[in-house]
Amino acid sequence: MIPIRVPCTGRLNAQTIITAFAEGADGVAVIGCHEQDCHYRSGAKNARKRMDNLREVVEEFGIDGHRLYFGSVSASERQEFATQVTEFVNKITELGPLGVEFDDKKRKTKRRKASAAGGGSK
Amino acid sequence: VKRQDVSVGENPVVTMDVENGTIKFTWRTSLVEKTLDYDIERCVGCSLCLPCPWEAITLGPVQEKASGRIDGAPLVNVDPSLCTFCGLCDSACIFHAFKANYEGEDTVNEFKRIDGVHTVDDEKCAPCLLCMKVCPTGALEADVTVDHKKKLVTYKKEEWAKGSIHIDEEKCSQCGLCEILCPEAITIFWSDEVKPPDFSPAISVRVDEKECDYCGLCAKICPDEAITVKCTESATRKIVDPTISGELQHNDEKCVKCGLCERVCPYEAIVVEKPLEGEVILKNLTKCDPTGCNNCFNICAVKAIYPTGTADKIAVDNDQCIYCGACEHSCPYDVLEVRRSGYKLEQLEAEREWERGRRLFFESVVGRDPPSTGLYEREIEVKIPERVIVLARESKKWGSEDGLRERAMKVAQNLKEQLSKNPRLQLHIERGQTEKAIEQLKGSSKDLQSE
Numbered sequence: 001m002i003p004i005r006v007p008c009t010g011r012l013n014a015q016t017i018i019t020a021f022a023e024g025a026d027g028v029a030v031i032g033c034h035e036q037d038c039h040y041r042s043g044a045k046n047a048r049k050r051m052d053n054l055r056e057v058v059e060e061f062g063i064d065g066h067r068l069y070f071g072s073v074s075a076s077e078r079q080e081f082a083t084q085v086t087e088f089v090n091k092i093t094e095l096g097p098l099g100v101e102f103d104d105k106k107r108k109t110k111r112r113k114a115s116a117a118g119g120g121s122k
Numbered sequence: 123v124k125r126q127d128v129s130v131g132e133n134p135v136v137t138m139d140v141e142n143g144t145i146k147f148t149w150r151t152s153l154v155e156k157t158l159d160y161d162i163e164r165c166v167g168c169s170l171c172l173p174c175p176w177e178a179i180t181l182g183p184v185q186e187k188a189s190g191r192i193d194g195a196p197l198v199n200v201d202p203s204l205c206t207f208c209g210l211c212d213s214a215c216i217f218h219a220f221k222a223n224y225e226g227e228d229t230v231n232e233f234k235r236i237d238g239v240h241t242v243d244d245e246k247c248a249p250c251l252l253c254m255k256v257c258p259t260g261a262l263e264a265d266v267t268v269d270h271k272k273k274l275v276t277y278k279k280e281e282w283a284k285g286s287i288h289i290d291e292e293k294c295s296q297c298g299l300c301e302i303l304c305p306e307a308i309t310i311f312w313s314d315e316v317k318p319p320d321f322s323p324a325i326s327v328r329v330d331e332k333e334c335d336y337c338g339l340c341a342k343i344c345p346d347e348a349i350t351v352k353c354t355e356s357a358t359r360k361i362v363d364p365t366i367s368g369e370l371q372h373n374d375e376k377c378v379k380c381g382l383c384e385r386v387c388p389y390e391a392i393v394v395e396k397p398l399e400g401e402v403i404l405k406n407l408t409k410c411d412p413t414g415c416n417n418c419f420n421i422c423a424v425k426a427i428y429p430t431g432t433a434d435k436i437a438v439d440n441d442q443c444i445y446c447g448a449c450e451h452s453c454p455y456d457v458l459e460v461r462r463s464g465y466k467l468e469q470l471e472a473e474r475e476w477e478r479g480r481r482l483f484f485e486s487v488v489g490r491d492p493p494s495t496g497l498y499e500r501e502i503e504v505k506i507p508e509r510v511i512v513l514a515r516e517s518k519k520w521g522s523e524d525g526l527r528e529r530a531m532k533v534a535q536n537l538k539e540q541l542s543k544n545p546r547l548q549l550h551i552e553r554g555q556t557e558k559a560i561e562q563l564k565g566s567s568k569d570l571q572s573e
Contacts, residue, residue, distance in 0.1 A: 014551045015541040021534035024527060049554065056556040057563070061533050099526035100533050 001089070008032065009070075010043025014054050017068070021058075027067035027092040031084060034072045044072065062100030066091055136202045143194075147202045156207035157223040160200060165219035166423045167197030168446035170236070171211035173486040177549070178204035179211060181451060188417035188452035204553070209233075210480070214487050216397045216446060217423065218375050233480060236487065237468040238379030238397040242370055246391035248345065249370045250297035253383035253392060255323035256316045258424045261377035266368035268343065271304040274362045275337045283356035285336030289327050293348035295388050296324040300340040300349065303364055307333040308340060318428040318439050321382060339364050345388040380424040380444050398488065399464035400445035402426075402438040409455035410435045418449040418458060427458075462488040540566055 002025075006012055009032030020028045030051060038044040051070040059065045069088045073081045132151050139146045147158040167184035178201045186192040200211075209222030209229035214236050222229040254264040289308075300308045311325045336353035343364055381394040404410075412419075412429040418436065419427055426442035427449060429435065436457075447460040465488050540563055541547050550559035 014548050015538055018534055018538045018541060022531055022538045024531050046552075050552060053551045053554050053556050053559075057551060057560055058537070060560045061537060061563070063530065063534070097527050098530045100530045 001085075008040060008043045009047035010038075010040060012047060012050075014050065014057075017051075017054060018058075021063065021067075021098065024098065026095070026098045027069065027088065029069040029071065029085065029088045031069075031071040031073055031081065034074055037074060063098070064095055064101070066095060067098070138202050145196060145200070147200060147205060147207070149202075149205075149207050155225055156229075158200065158205065158207050158209070158212075159221040159223075160196065160198075161219045161221070162194065162196045164217050165197045165215075166217055166421060166446065166448045167451060168217070168448040169451060170214045170216065170446060170487055171198060171220065173214075173483060174211060175208075175483065176204050176206055177546070178202075178206075184421065184448065184451045185417060185454055188421040189415065190420065210483050213480070214484065216378055216444065233477065234467045234469050234484075236397050236465050236484060238466055239393070239395040239468075240372060240374065240377050240379050240383075241393050242372055243391045243393070244370075246389045247370050248299075248366055248389055248391075249368045250299050250345065250366075250388070251302075252295060252297040252323065252386050252388065253370070255296070255298070255312070256321055256382050256386050258316065258380065258382065259376050259378055261373045261375075262383060263371045263373070264368060265371070266299070266302060266366065268299060268302045268366050269362075269364045271306075271337065271339055271364075274339060274364055275335065276360045276362075278358040280357045281335065283335040283337070283353055283359075285351065285353035285356075287329050287331065287334050287336060287340075287349065287351045289329060290348045290350070291327060293346045294327055294344075295346050295348075295386065296322055296327065297345060297388060298324075299343050299345070299366065300327075303343060304334075304340055306330070316425065318425055318442065319437070321386065321425075321442075337361055378423060378444055378446075380426075380442055382424070382442060385441065395466060396444060397466050398445040398462050399466075400460060400462035400488070401440065402443055402445070402449070403459040403461060404436065404438065404457060405459060406455060406457050407435055410457045411455075412436050415454065417452040417454065421448045421452040423448065464488065537563065 009030050012030060017028055017030070030047065032047060033039070033044050035044045035048065048070055051068060055065045055068045058068065069084075069091075071084045071088075073084060134149050134151045137148045137150070139148075143162050145160040145162065147160070149156040167182065167187060169181065171179050172181065180199050180201075182197045182199050183192050183195055184197055187195060187197060207222060207224070207229075209220075209224070212220040212222040212235070213230045213233060216236060216238070249264050249266050251264050251266060254262045296310060298310055301310045307330050309328045309330070311328070312323060313325050316323055336351050336356065337359075338351040338353060339361065341347075341349040341351045343366065379394050379396055381396060384392045384394040412435050419425070419429070423446065424442055424444055426439045426444075427436055428439070430437045438458075445460050445462050447462075449458045450460045465484055467484070544562070547559050547562060550556070550562070
């Protein structure tokens with residue numbers, strides 16, 4: 001798991017997130033501030049929309065949508081952060097290593113390698 | 123509005139109204155108001171605003187307007203839900219059809235805009251009516267007063283004279299001064315419309331010799347020395363030289379800087395620099411039908427295109443053309459192509475660091491492809507911790523025995539490449555137009571899918 005710090009989740013564009021997959025990551029979790037707490041008013045909102053749209057695009061190219069995770073955790077909620085990341089890692093473990101699937105066949109090889117990008121002040 | 127009254131994440135109210143031929147778009151929150159006014163009459167349907175970075179502007183019924191089937195329709199459509207009211211369209215519009223406002227102040231005022239220069243040298247200007255008569259947009263207004271001839275020539279007793287008067291119409295530039303001086307004897311037949319290739323404002327000049335007393339004043343004020351007067355004998359009279367007074371008023375908003383006034387001015391008092399450089403290319407001339415279709419003649423705001431009546435069918439006056447591109451979109455047979463090669467910027471205030479993005483927009487206006495990366499590039503020194511580099515190197519070794527991960531990585535790498543090549547794709551993803559993005563991505567990565 002590689003934590004990557006970014007100033008704001010709104011800063012991550014589609015290209016940046018795809019880069020993680022291009023480098024071989026099994027999944028990308030973008031975790032940032034709550035939408036209503038956004039210092040820049042719409043940064044977190046934009047990020048969520050962008051992730052939802054990007055998920056649609058990558059699913060079309062055979063990458064499972066669950067490999068893209070967007071979560072909101074405020075700086076004081078340590079336990080929440082841990083829970084979300086654990087859940088995400090478990091999900092990725094279940095999905096197995098990165099692969100392209102154009103049918104519904106789910107591969108269940110077990111591998112542990114997930115990349116998580118933590119945003120905000122964490 | 124007090125700052126604490128504003129709720130976080132407030133949604134702007136976007137409205138659209140039509141008022142006196144102007145479409146008014148407004149974007150309003152409790153703190154900021156931005157407006158964009160679009161003047162339907164001024165817009166000629168050129169393509170200068172189409173490189174809108176948000177794809178909010180699309181071309182309207184230009185062909186229909188040019189052929190006269192539709193009148194009064196807006197020639198470009200602005201989607202207020204996509205528009206960010208940045209005012210780039212305003213800064214590119216040489217016809218001043220757009221007007222962007224930010225909190226009541228002109229948005230473009232602080233930045234640069236594509237515009238030409240039109241200067242009148244008042245000392246050289248006589249003035250005469252010539253530039254006013256030829257101006258295709260009515261931006262010039264000359265208020266000329268010349269002393270009436272009857273007040274200048276005073277007879278002691280009888281009124282008679284003998285002589286001859288002749289006007290050389292080849293020399294005459296039809297400025298109209300002689301007609302103001304002596305409307306009794308000289309009549310100019312003004313034409314209704316100034317037409318290329320000669321752009322002469324009048325058809326002919328006539329002298330009524332019955333009224334003429336050969337005082338010779340018209341020859342004195344003629345700037346082209348086109349009038350010759352010979353007075354053989356006359357009654358005792360006193361002739362005072364005429365004075366010309368007046369002022370030429372130039373409306374910069376209406377002016378499109380075509381430079382026609384500079385060409386016709388007999389005193390070289392006007393200097394014009396065009397906003398755009400380029401050339402018009404005539405191709406597919408076999409398809410052109412200048413008798414049945416008049417689209418390009420009608421749409422051209424400066425009347426630079428005219429039928430030749432010969433085998434060439436149509437011709438473009440490149441000195442007159444302002445390379446706006448309206449004719450290209452009005453032509454149903456793709457005969458015309460406007461290639462722009464340069465632009466002139468009017469710098470209104472000092473350039474800021476982040477204004478380089480604006481220049482990229484101007485580059486795409488003149489048809490040069492904006493660079494795919496480095497849109498807001500600048501040099502920033504960042505210290506990268508050693509640890510991160512090591513991890514990145516390791517990441518490249520990730521792989522699997524069955525090669526499935528490599529295949530997925532290839533797909534993702536391809537997606538990344540497409541996204542960096544085409545900024546529009548990111549825009550589609552940003553806006554939620556995922557279908558559009560998927561379609562474009564699939565179109566360009568077909569080879570990889572079939573592997």
